[in-house]
Amino acid sequence: MDLKPTEARRIAQLVRRAQGGDGDALTELVRRFTPLIRREARDAAGRVDEDLAQELYLYFIRLVDRYVPGGDPAAFERAVRQVVAELLARYRWER
Numbered sequence: 808m809d810l811k812p813t814e815a816r817r818i819a820q821l822v823r824r825a826q827g828g829d830g831d832a833l834t835e836l837v838r839r840f841t842p843l844i845r846r847e848a849r850d851a852a853g854r855v856d857e858d859l860a861q862e863l864y865l866y867f868i869r870l871v872d873r874y875v876p877g878g879d880p881a882a883f884e885r886a887v888r889q890v891v892a893e894l895l896a897r898y899r900w901e902r
Contacts, residue, residue, distance in 0.1 A: 815880035822883055825871050836871060837864065840887060847891050859898055866890050 818839065824832035844867060848860035870890050874883060 812880065815884065818883055819876055819880040822871055822874055822876060826874070833868070833871060837867070840867060843887065843891065847895060859895075862898070863891060863894060866894050 818836070821832045821836050821839075825836055844860060844863045845855055848855050848857075848863055850856050867887065867890070870886060874886060876883070
């Protein structure tokens with residue numbers, strides 16, 4: 808999902824708005840990151856593991872709440888990827 812600089816800035820704006828309680832901004836963030844979440848939740852046969860997808864969405868929403876924007880607008884995408892990778896590793900280790 809490598810973001811262009813203008814898209815990364817837009818995501819950073821949406822994060823700030825969502826943190827301020829803007830439900831539409833949170834909905835837009837979820838919409839934009841759904842392809843990444845659903846792709847990562849696929850099993851070896853290509854089916855989406857719905858339990859894993861739900862857990863990824865919950866972690867994503869928690870990340871939005873606690874994320875501290877810095878000077879790099881693309882940092883949020885990297886944070887999402889890191890959280891997804893950590894959760895996937897734990898999820899697959901537990902199975």
